[in-house]
Amino acid sequence: MRNDDCWCGSGLKYKKCHMEQDEYLKKLSKEVGYKIPKDIIKTPNQIEGIRKSGVITHAILDLMEEVIKPGVTTEELNKIAHDYTIEHGGIPAPLNYGGFPKSICTSINEVVCHGIPEDRTLKDGDIINVDVTTILDGYYADASRMYIVGNASEEAVKLVNDTKKALELGMEQVKPFSTVGHIGHAIEGFANENGYSVVYEYGGHGIGTKFHEEPFVAHVGDPGEGMILLPGMVFTIEPMLNIGKPETRVLRDDWTAVTRDGSLSAQWEHTLVVTESGYEVLT
Template sequence: MQYARKHRIQIKTPDQIEAIRRAGQLVIETLDLVAPHIRPGVTTEEINTMVHDFTLRHGAIPAPLNYRGFPKSVCVSINEVICHGIPGPRALSDGDIVNVDVTSILEGYYADASKTFLVGSPGEKARKIVDVSRQCLAEGMAVVKPGSTVGDIGFAIQSYAEGQGCSVVREFVGHGVGLDFHEAPQIPHYGRPGSGVRLVPGMVFTIEPMINLGRKELVILDDGWTAVTRDGSLSAQFEQTLLVTESGVESLTPYPL
């Protein structure tokens, strides 16, 4: 506990973990609701409306809405958009990839997860970046256990991504979550083995590697939110909210990888 306090990490109690798990279940149900609607012609605003209405119907609050001025209830990021895509009139096209990032607040507790979906009949490059980013999350999760470090997570992800000829975004990281949207510690998706904060049971955080098919550099658009690859290459992301257990890891937003 002293170690956690030193790093401002909020170790969750069993009751808090159960509450975050319930929020996580709602997040997964929301992603499952959206999935069959990912098809050409659907606008990102329509996805936002689905997420917003479903969240409210289940007694929860969409965490992104008005968070630091973000104007919508979900982030929807297409193709070269790395993250924080603002829903609007843009329609999905055949061959696109699209990340839907859902964070729900249920009874005061937060859970956060995202998936990147393939739209219609994607090409080889689209399939590759989605597959690589999905596996990057799996590689990161595989090293989560008491005694591992944040650097171990980042190294596992970076090694796999770069081994596939892709790159890891540096500017956006995973984070503690549960009692607030963003808590300590930060979880970079690159790093050195053995470096950074050591993992202890009761920690809850996201791993959410943003993987580019091209170079790692990004640009923030004039809206102040939308991050895109500088070279215009495709970017994909998968994210889950994770609990460090006594023996390993449990996803509080579980879906198959």
């Protein structure tokens, strides 16, 4: 009711907090033909919390630039990220999430995502994705970045750079009343033009007060498909491009996803919020 405390936990009366937004979403849900979850739109305070968490995530990825080189193990990268997170008041979200044993994901060469840090030593010519998600004061921020170890092949370097471009093209589609399908269409079109395949078994996701929320953000699709984007929605875009075919398989550790044909894969990721005129990167 109007004078009840708002469901979001802000401490404000409903009429002073989410009531107007909920009425707007109810009206819009009727227009689009599906129910838009009322908690999918983040408040300014929640967005600020995610932004602060993103500062730690971004800083860890910057740290990786300094330490990734031939001879370093992925377990060493994990310790650096874990220690930095704790020292700055955060919690590494991947640690113990669904049984995942480490604080970051490290995905090398043919590993598409969810690689587990171990005593494996990085070699000259490797490419590696480091995926970091931080929890700070209950707010989540998720990002990943590619790194080239030493001197990689021209093919590998091009894949890394083109995958970053695919992420940027996907983000350019983010604005009010665009759709998730616009994002996927831009990424898929660029990938196909450049001879890559797009992994369709994994995608971006809503994030903020939980690790994974709605919507699912596919990196393939057509304009008009999927959820409509509205100001205040927070989600990740994280395209994974393969030099070979798009299919993946999961190793016996139940986490590590690799390309089924053994081809190289790359991924870049940001958490962003839809604004009144476009988007803001929070990581």
